[in-house]
Amino acid sequence: MSSDARELRLEAQRRRTFAIISHPDAGKSTMTEALALHAHVISEAGAIHGKAGRKSTVSDWMEMEKARGISVSSTALQFNYALEGTDGPGAVINLVDTPGHADFSEDTYRVLTAVDAAVMLIDAAKGLEPQTLKLFQVCRHRGIPVITVINKWDRPGRTPLELIDEISERIGLIPTPLFLPVGIAGDFRGLLDRRTGEYIHFTRTAGGAKIAPEELLDADAALDREGDAWIAAVEESELLSEMGQDHDEELFLAGQTSPMIFASAMLNFGVRQLLDALVALAPAPSGRTGIDGTVREVTDPFSAVVFKVQAGMDSSHRDRLAFMRIVSGEFERGMVVTHAQTGKPFATKYAHTVVGRDRSTVDTAYPGDVVGLVNATALAPGDTLYDGPRVQYPPIPSFAPEHFSTLRVTTADKYKQFRKAMDQLDSEGVVQVLRNDTRGDASPVLAAVGPMQFEVVTARMKTEFNVDTVIEPLGYSLARRTDADSAAELNRQRGVEVFTRTDGAMLALFSDKWRLQYIEKEHGDLTLEPLVATAD
Numbered sequence: 189m190s191s192d193a194r195e196l197r198l199e200a201q202r203r204r205t206f207a208i209i210s211h212p213d214a215g216k217s218t219m220t221e222a223l224a225l226h227a228h229v230i231s232e233a234g235a236i237h238g239k240a241g242r243k244s245t246v247s248d249w250m251e252m253e254k255a256r257g258i259s260v261s262s263t264a265l266q267f268n269y270a271l272e273g274t275d276g277p278g279a280v281i282n283l284v285d286t287p288g289h290a291d292f293s294e295d296t297y298r299v300l301t302a303v304d305a306a307v308m309l310i311d312a313a314k315g316l317e318p319q320t321l322k323l324f325q326v327c328r329h330r331g332i333p334v335i336t337v338i339n340k341w342d343r344p345g346r347t348p349l350e351l352i353d354e355i356s357e358r359i360g361l362i363p364t365p366l367f368l369p370v371g372i373a374g375d376f377r378g379l380l381d382r383r384t385g386e387y388i389h390f391t392r393t394a395g396g397a398k399i400a401p402e403e404l405l406d407a408d409a410a411l412d413r414e415g416d417a418w419i420a421a422v423e424e425s426e427l428l429s430e431m432g433q434d435h436d437e438e439l440f441l442a443g444q445t446s447p448m449i450f451a452s453a454m455l456n457f458g459v460r461q462l463l464d465a466l467v468a469l470a471p472a473p474s475g476r477t478g479i480d481g482t483v484r485e486v487t488d489p490f491s492a493v494v495f496k497v498q499a500g501m502d503s504s505h506r507d508r509l510a511f512m513r514i515v516s517g518e519f520e521r522g523m524v525v526t527h528a529q530t531g532k533p534f535a536t537k538y539a540h541t542v543v544g545r546d547r548s549t550v551d552t553a554y555p556g557d558v559v560g561l562v563n564a565t566a567l568a569p570g571d572t573l574y575d576g577p578r579v580q581y582p583p584i585p586s587f588a589p590e591h592f593s594t595l596r597v598t599t600a601d602k603y604k605q606f607r608k609a610m611d612q613l614d615s616e617g618v619v620q621v622l623r624n625d626t627r628g629d630a631s632p633v634l635a636a637v638g639p640m641q642f643e644v645v646t647a648r649m650k651t652e653f654n655v656d657t658v659i660e661p662l663g664y665s666l667a668r669r670t671d672a673d674s675a676a677e678l679n680r681q682r683g684v685e686v687f688t689r690t691d692g693a694m695l696a697l698f699s700d701k702w703r704l705q706y707i708e709k710e711h712g713d714l715t716l717e718p719l720v721a722t723a724d
């Protein structure tokens with residue numbers, strides 16, 4: 189192996205690129221900040237999560253950037269983290285943000301195509317919640333290993349075994365706790381390290397602003413100190429071992445089990461343990477298979493996948509920022525790469541490495557890193573960029589839409605702009621656009637994973653293209669993939685309409701699940717396949 193390849197392999201191996209999946213309010217922002225505190229990116233937590241300044245219109249991360257002067261973007265936070273007692277350069281952690289709370293849209297799903305692992309953050313009192321479930325399904329489809337964190341253990345909640353059972357039963361993912369809490373929810377004293385049998389006792393700091401001091405005790409000392417709370421944790425641990433719920437790296441990487449940690453992001457308990465688990469257990473970036481079946485290894489020439497396009501950041505320009513995740517090779521700012529979809533060169537002169545400790549000085553990036561490209565008008569989510577031998581990665585899947593509306597122009601004489609805007613928003617993947625001959629092009633049907641996507645469309649129509657539009661909900665609530673052979677029969681049915689999506693897929697929309705069930709029963713030969721969150 190050449191020294192360049194060796195360096196690339198080392199850089200890739202020390203990277204961990206992950207996202208936090210959670211339901212709103214489970215503590216994602218607080219945990220992000222706690223992770224940054226433990227990696228010494230910030231020296232004190234609470235600026236964002238103090239009482240002031242929250243719920244502002246900018247994302248929490250942008251607030252963090254402003255408050256701390258660290259290089260965070262709305263998309264990724266990168267920091268170095270060294271395991272305690274180890275030498276060497278340590279790990280590079282890329283925490284990729286999943287978009288804001290209310291806007292639970294396709295964007296969130298796409299982010300998950302850019303990560304190698306996910307942290308599923310669960311509120312100890314609430315257990316599994318709907319958004320966590322949906323995001324988990326995407327992780328499962330994509331084979332992304334999941335580490336589970338039970339957060340807010342400092343507050344009354346359920347018992348560890350209840351939470352473990354709920355996760356196993358409802359989603360079939362078997363938790364294998366690495367640590368169990370000592371003290372019930374609401375009385376969080378420390379963690380039993382199941383692998384060493386030792387006790388990590390935490391001490392609270394004022395307002396949870398600093399890293400909580402840890403004290404390591406052996407089992408005897410732990411028993412002396414915590415009595416019944418220690419005994420309960422040990423018994424739970426033994427029970428789990430009897431049930432085979434000990435960490436197994438292979439099963440974790442195969443998506444069957446999930447290492448679990450109990451934590452309080454607010455008090456900074458269990459946060460170091462999470463970072464250590466990410467570094468020790470989560471997978472490093474690895475090669476990816478192109479559509480021609482060949483694998484591009486991390487040590488091969490540069491390649492990357494665009495996973496998110498953000499437009500209108502600067503309202504005076506029709507500015508478009510594309511975020512790519514590097515798959516292979518070294519990226520250097522300024523290099524001219526090829527856009528696989530068009531075969532055209534793409535200059536990265538104005539590319540900025542949005543992630544990194546110092547935005548102005550970081551100009552190389554490695555597999556696993558996220559880089560923002562400005563003026564990226566030609567790029568769409570799922571596109572490939574490469575240098576050297578050609579590669580094109582499979583497209584990012586379209587996710588099953590659940591909301592359907594028509595979009596109608598209300599400004600007279602704006603039809604041309606409207607069409608142009610529609611094409612642009614469609615190519616960015618802001619919504620899915622559906623058409624059929626009956627309806628024509630004047631008021632296309634928009635399909636979305638989350639209703640906020642519609643608001644984004646009308647807002648951008650107005651601000652960027654000066655076109656007033658209104659959204660009118662359609663009476664459909666679910667979609668199935670179909671084909672031309674089935675379309676005619678389906679169109680004859682009441683409560684059903686067939687459309688073609690821009691990517692060519694034919695979708696049949698149904699008023700409700702009963703309608704679908706009835707038609708499936710009456711016409712068993714029709715093609716009606718669920719749209720799943722996998723590349724198809």
Ligand code: G4P
Pocket residue numbers: 210211212213214215216217218219237238239242289339340341342343451452453454455
């Ligand atoms: P999110 O990004 O997932 O939506 O959650 P976020 O971090 O904003 O946290 C939601 C609420 O939960 C916040 O309270 C936050 O302080 C609290 N929280 C997060 N982690 C913990 C934890 O480990 N323990 C406890 N007890 N609370 C936690 P809030 O009342 O909405 O805001 P604030 O008044 O605390 O700022």
